[in-house]
Every structure is written in structure tokens, then in C-alpha cells.
Amino acid sequence: MSLTLLDIESIANLSYLAIDKNQIYDILKKINDIFSLIKSIKNIDTTNIEPLYYPISLIQEKILFLRKDITIKNNNYFKNYQNLAPIIHDSLYIVPKIF
Template identity: 35%
Template sequence: MTLTPTDVNRIALLARLELSPTEQAAMLTQLNGFFAIVERMRAVDTTGIAPLYTPLSAVQDVRLRMREDRVTETNERAANQRSAPAVEGGLYLVPKVIE
């Protein structure tokens, strides 16, 4: 996939960036370089290769450090909601800002 200067202008517009012609040319080069790397990665046949959750697991046996799933903090909802301007049924009430 190769981008054109028109593509870079559209991306800049969507990102609300104002790029000079020099910056646009540099961005075009960088983005096309990025997509070239992605295409090279896609060309590698990875069928039959299990995904790794960490690169270390390719060279050594790595065990997941799982913690026990238990509650460690007390319920402080009432104390946290004392400073709220409006609360109802344990929920924060906020004014409607979009109609």
C-alpha cells in the first residue's frame, strides 16, 4: 500500500494538523516507510506458530504470575460521594450538556 500526497492531506485534515509542504513530504515518506514494514511483516508465513504473550517465552519457560482474585479494598462509595453535588441511588447525577 502506497500513500499519495492527497492521502497525507486527508489524514492531516482528519487529525486537525496543519502541515507545511516540507512536513507533508516528510510525513509521506514516513508513512510509506511504515506501510512497507507492515507489508514485509505480512509476507512472513506464520501458519502453525503459536502467538506469544511475551517475547521471553520464545527462549525460556515463563509462567504467568496470577494473583488470587479477591477483594482487597473496602466499599467507600458513601464517603466518596459525600462531596458530589448530586447523588441518587448510589449514582452520580450530572447535568445534561448535550441535547
């Protein structure tokens, strides 16, 4: 399937898009390139390839190396952050008004 200039103009008219006459050839080429890519993908032989039902798990196993979640026990972060704050009231950080 490929489109013609008349097809592009018709689609633009139906979509209420104003396309510059200088750009219409570039748009036509890009759309036809997309159609040819789709056509070439359809021609790929996939008879011996098992379908992926959950491709995310495959990506995580082969590409993403995530660290394990580790719970840190007995941390003192709360006190450390409270000590860094300039003003604290009832364990809340007090910030100056902007407005």
C-alpha cells in the first residue's frame, strides 16, 4: 500500500490540517516509508518463534540488572535529617512562607 499526493491532501482536508505545498512531498515520502517498513515486517518468517506472552519479564531477565530490595533496620536517618534542618517543630520541618 502506498499513498499519492491526492490521498495526503484528502487526509489533511478531512483532518482540518493545513499542509504547506512545500512539505507535502516530504510527508508523502515519510508515510510511504512507514508503509514499506510495515510490509517488510509482515514478510518476516516467524514460524519457529515462540510468542512472548510477557515480554517485560524477558527484558528484565536479559537486559535489566536490578538490585535487590533490602530493608535497612535500625537506621538513624530520621534523627540525622532532623539535625540538618534549620527549624523544626513537633518533628515537622518549618519552611518560610513564599507568598
